[in-house]
Amino acid sequence: MIYILDTNIIRKLLFHFPKKGRVFEDIWAKLEAGIEEGKYISVDECFNELSGQFSKDNEAFKWISERKHMFKNPDSAETLLIRELFKDRKMRESIHTKNILANRPSADIYIAAKAKQLQAMVVTTEEYKPHSAQLPNICEKLGVVYITFDDFMETVTQ
Numbered sequence: 216m217i218y219i220l221d222t223n224i225i226r227k228l229l230f231h232f233p234k235k236g237r238v239f240e241d242i243w244a245k246l247e248a249g250i251e252e253g254k255y256i257s258v259d260e261c262f263n264e265l266s267g268q269f270s271k272d273n274e275a276f277k278w279i280s281e282r283k284h285m286f287k288n289p290d291s292a293e294t295l296l297i298r299e300l301f302k303d304r305k306m307r308e309s310i311h312t313k314n315i316l317a318n319r320p321s322a323d324i325y326i327a328a329k330a331k332q333l334q335a336m337v338v339t340t341e342e343y344k345p346h347s348a349q350l351p352n353i354c355e356k357l358g359v360v361y362i363t364f365d366d367f368m369e370t371v372t373q
Contacts, residue, residue, distance in 0.1 A: 216370075217254060217335035219326050221350060222261045224338045224364055226268075229275045245371050250285050258329050260322035262286035293328040300324055300353070327353040330361075337361035 228246070233239045249255040262279060269276035279286075289297065301324070323341075327350065330337045339361055343351035354361045 217256060217333050218249075218362075218367060218370070219330050219333075219335050219337050220255060220257045220261070220367075221326055221337065221339035221341065222257075222264045222322055223340045224367065225257065225261065225265060225279070227340065227364055229278060242368075242372060249371065250282055253285075255285065256329075256335075257286050258322055258325040259286045259288050260325045264322055287329060289325055289328060290332065293325070293332050296328045296331060296357075297324055300328070300356070303356075323348075323350040323353055326350060327357050327359055330354065330359040331357045335359075338364065338367040340364055 232242075234243050246255065262283065265279050266276060326337055326339075329335065337350065337354055337359055339350050340363065341350045343349070343355065351361055353359075
């Protein structure tokens, strides 16, 4: 199974999950192995979201930059899927006006399209909200399964 990590998951790992200590070092080793195997990936829009939050000398920026290969661009099939999704007014709301005005990336629809194309599972901290255009709602529209950070960590540690 391939897991596509939302920006909030990567941020949570980088900022709230220690890298020192035997247990944590074992988990980070499993995460790194999963990234190298292509089991844990993300999308280029997540990289753009993350890189805009750090200075170039920040450790988190260095970490994501060294793993740039895990952040995938959309392929042509995903691009067509995204185009279809954006025909729906509700799905267009997934890109917030403030992001458009500030020229900031918005990854949710790219994550869901990548997951649909790869038959992958999305990992996010976002929760489903009726009548919303959040990532879980986009996943539901596409028939994509999504899980929480805790569920993801269960799979990592097995």
